[in-house]
Amino acid sequence: MTSVTINGRTVEVEPGTTILDAARAIGEWIPTLCFDERQDPFGACRVCMVGVEGAPAPLPACTTQVRDGMVVDTRDATARRVAGAVVELVLSELPEPPASHTELAAVARQLGVSGTRWPGTVHERDHDDRHPYLALRHELCISCGRCVRACDEVQGTFALTATGRGFDANVAAGLDQGFKDSACVSCGACADTCPTGAIAELSLLDLAPEPLHEVTT
Amino acid sequence: MSDARFDTTVTTTCGYCGVGCRLEAHARGGRIAAISPALDGPANLGHTCVKGRFAHQFTRSRDRLTAPLIKENGEFRVATWEEAIDRVARELLRIKAEHGPNAIAGLASSRATNEDCFVMSRLMRAAIGTNNIDNCSRVCHSPTSYALRKAFGLSGATGSFADIDRADAAILIGANPTAAHPVAGARIKQAALRGMQLVVIDPRRIELADYGVLHLAPRPGTNAAVMLGLAHVVQRDGLIDRAFIETRTEGFEAASALIEDYTPADVERISGVPAADIERAAHIYAEAGEACLIWGLGVTEHKYGSEVVQLICNLALMTGKVGRPGSALLPLRGQNNVQGSSDMGALPDTYSDYRPVSDEATARAFEEAWGVPLSREKGHTIPQMFDAAVAGDLKAMYIFGEDPAQTDPNTSHVIEALESLEFLVCQDIFETETTKHADVILPAAAFLEKQGTFTNAERRVQLVMPAIDPPGGAKTDFEILTTVSKALGHDMGYETPEDVLAEIAKLTPSFAGITYERLGRTGLQWPVAEDGTDSPILYRERFELPGGKARFATLPYRPPGSEPSEEFPLILVTGRRLEHYNAGTMTRRTANLELLPSEVLEIHPDDAERLWISDGDLVSVRSPYGRIEVEARVTDRIEPGNVFTAFHFPEVRTNLLIGPSADVNTSCPEYKVMAVDVRPVAEAPARRPALAAGD
Structure with a gap:
């Protein structure tokens, strides 16, 4: 077993455990965006x-394995500043703030990020509602890769593709022909994992309540 | 997780296939707003499929039955519950008085909860006084149940879905899990992607065959020869586990002598599977450290289906691959509660835990609990019920949650049987092909509207909780069945389904330690000891047969009940599609219909060209029993000589084509092999490419 101290509490974990898993096991919260326990850690966000x-410098908790005697501070000021800045940058790309039920909105709330200081170009609205259940809102995609990995690692259908680069990075169903005409088997694992509502259940879009906070630009 | 979009979220168990996904059902305004997978569901691990996640709008379909209906002068009219129950009780009591209790039969449903099935069997046994009770597992996995009990002792998977994650190899036989059990299919696929050596045995090149190392495509009906061929190679090449055979099994010598006869060359001649592939498959399985055997209805729905399952068990016994992590025999049970409906004794010959109705001690225990004398005589199986109805011996049926007029074979015979009855009660959520023939229809609740437990394909008993109310005047099956029983003069005394589970636990050894509290979020795998310990893996130390030893079966290959002829040159195999479920009663009332709006007949390009059939043509399919019309889909995923279709659509009544041939031990119909004639329908639009190809 490996001994690790997190926020002053020492715990014994299996060798190979990540800092994130060790922290969650003792109820210590670490914000995540590209992480989903059903998928292998990605370490992108x-x-x-x-x-x-x-x-x-701060280390990513989801991909860093604990070492014996490691001392971790999840509330480290620099780490929190980095995380907050990342979320702020992510928000700056969106034409509107994420709906309050989304994971992105929750992480922003928890990190105390209420808007973005960086005005600039935002994603253009691009909606695809051709599938009876799955709606694509391309402008809300933050390229976390969770939908693509859900399709690959959880379902095993490989119907989603990461497309574009930099600011234009996004997601496509098949060769962008939409879910219905791609290899998609409509399992919904992508919508289930999406932290922003870029892929969402069509029938739930009408139910999305107003955004929780205002964006200051 | 609280989410402002929803009023309530209830954790329940999926009511579609036998995988048993745990689901979070989110409701808003009294309707299901969404369903998401429970992250801690042991069978689904945070995943679910197009049926479990999306196909829930049927619960508020306009077609839902919301009031009892009584047929008068050939027309149904709305009735009150009092009137309907009174009519049911009066008719059943009259027929019982005039013709005796055995003139009445009941069908429980593998879609319903354990509690509902237990109550239904009590209704027939105690309130009516007959063992004429069966359920739809008769027509799918009864051969599996029979064979596992003969070979190992208990009627259930020997391990768990988790064993797939630990296996080095697996043989998948006669199952298409990415369509019919999508979450198990995804799990098998992920295992194969990680390097598990997957061998697929199926006449069609199913999706998982693309991820496996080897695909064997035997002629339909020759599974037994393939299994014997695998056993032959294992034995010939010294891959048997002699210590296991000696200490833990009986009957190897006779089986071994028979296996000698099935050389790969012989098996190739019978099945069409190349001898080299038989050799390679045998080595992959036997040389793997841990390996699973997974099968579906492509094994069971045959004339000798129950024998093929025994031959599958032989293979595991020869190699000692049973009773340990990663080496499991996993039958993929079709419906959500195929396992449970039979465990509960909704069968003509057994009480719960498969104890024979003739067993004096068991019958006495039930007599004491229910306070009435019980029959020691076996009742009718489903096909026997229909035969008895046509013969005039069976006068009334109570069919609950089942649509035999669409799903059972030899449809015209079934309809004749239903029409021959003096009185038919149907209890369902929609009008079906079967309810057309009913005298009284009772409106019931769907799985999202009721409470109880389902038992999945890995023997896991899991809680089912209502997320919404039944619509209009519909009631839960529990409420209806207990009310009918009271009207028949037998007050069951249960107040809630939980009371039923308590009685099941009291009367059923393998349920002894089961309570709602212990089932919790993740369920328990039976047998569950009184202290609550459950059994993810069976037979670690001993088999549940006299002496604790497993039994080899000595069974030869025998040809199927239907073979191609000059008049019927092609073999029809029937099966399932991803987007739809069984009779389609539920999925066809959801947007899944938009994803798959109609049925097709899959046909190989060689056959299509010879018959002047193009993709999309309307074709006629004729067997000795009936004829249907369906659109052709030309695909090389099927072998020449075979055609394939499903039975989800009433406009294509596939089961009209299937005859009375059935498994020799369990009467499970031979849905998987039927000789047919296929030809274009004359009135179909002009056929473009085939005309050119035929020139």
Whole structure:
């Protein structure tokens, strides 16, 4: 077993356990955005940064395995600042704030990010409602990769593709022909994992309540 | 998780297939707003499929039955519950008085809860006084139940879905899980992607065959030869586990001598599977550290289906691959509660836990609990019920949650039987092909509207909780059945389904330790000891047969009940589609219909060209029993000589084509092999490419 101290509490975990899993096991909260327990850790969003004693900079909790004697501070000021800035940058790309039930809105609330200081280009609205159950709202995609990995690692259908680069990075069903005409088997695992509502259940769109907070631009 | 979009969220168990996904059902304004998978569901691990997640709008379909209906002068009219129950009780009591209790039969449903099935069997046994009670597992996995009990002792998977994650190899036989059990299919696919050596045995090139290392496509009806061929190679090449055979089994010598005769070359001649593939498959299975055997209705729905399951068990016994993590025999049960409906004794020959109705001690225990004398005589199976109805010996039926007029074979015979009855009660959520023939229809509740337990394909008993109310005047099956029983003069004394579970636990050894509290969020796998310990893996130490030893079966290959002829040159195999479920009563009333609006007949390009059939043509399919019309789909996923279709659509009544041939031990119909003649329908639009190809 490996011994790790998180926020002053020492716990014994299996070797190979990530900081995130060790922290969750003792009820310590670490914000995440690209993480889903059903998928392998991805380490792309940089929202789960934590302070580790002796490390020159914050480390991502979802992909860093604990080492014996490691001392972790999930509330490390630098780490929190990085996470907050990442979420703010993500929000700056969206034409409207995420609906309050989404994971992105929850993470923003928990990190105390109420808007973005960086005005600029936002994604253009691009809706695809051709499938009877699954709605695509391309402008809400933050390229976390969770839908693509859900399709690959949970369902095994490989119907979703990450497309574009940089600011234009997005997701496509098949070769962008939409869910219905792609290899999609309509399992909904993508909508289930999406943290922003970029892929959502069509019937739930009418139920989405007003955004929880205002964006200051 | 609280979510402002929903009024309530209830954790329940899916009512579609036998995987048993745990679901979070979110309701708003008295309707289901959405369903998401429970992250801690042991069978689904946070995943679900197009049926479980999306196909819930049927619960508020305009077609739902919301009031009892009574047929008068050939027309149904709305009735009050009092009137309907009174009519049912009066007619059943009259027929019982005039013709005796055995003139009445009941069908429980593998869609219903354990509690409903238990109550239904009590209704027939105690309130009516007959063992004429059966359920739809008769027509799917009764051969599995029979064979597992003969070989190992208990009627259930030997392990769990989790064993797939630990297996080094697996043989999948006669099942198409990515369509029929999508979450189990995804799990098998993920295992194959991680490197599990998957061998698929199926006449069609199913999706999982693309992810496996080997695909064997035997002629329909020759599974037994393939299993014997695999056993032959295992034995010939010294891959048997002699210590296991000696200490834990009986009957190997006779089986071993028979296996000698099935050389790969012989098996190739019978099944069409290349001898080299038989050799390779046998080595993959036997040389793997841990390996699973997974099968579906492609094994059971045959004339010798129950024998093929025994031969599958032989293979596991020869190699000692049973009773340990990663080496499981997993029958993929079709409906959500196929396992449970039979466990509960909704069968003509057994009480709960498969104890024979003739067993004096068991019958006495039930007599004491129910306070009435019970018959020791076996009742009728479903096909026997229909035969007895046509013969005039069976006068009344109570059919609950089942649509035999669409799903059972030899449809015209079933309809004749239903029409021959003096009195038919149907209890369902929609009008069906079967309810057309009813005298009284009682409106029931769907799985999202009721409470109880379902038992999945890995023997896991899981809680079912209501997320919404039944619509209009519809009532839960529990309420209807107990009310009818009271009207028949037998007050069951239960107030809630939980009371029923308590009685099941008291009267059923393998349910001894089951309570709602212990089932919790993740359920328990029977047998559950009194202290609540459950059994993810069976037979670790001993088999549940006298002496604790498993039994080898000595069974030869025998040809199927239907073979191609000059008049009927093609073999029809029937099966299922991803988007729809069984009779389609539920899924056809959801947007799943938009995803798959109609049925097709899959046919190989060679056959299509020879018969001047193009993709999309309307074709006629004729068997000795009936004829249907369906659109052709030309695909090389099927072997030449075979055609395939499903039975989800009443406008394509596939089961009209299927005859009376059935499994020799369990009467499970031979849905998987029927010789047919296929030809274009004359009035169909002009056929473009085939005309050119035929020139």
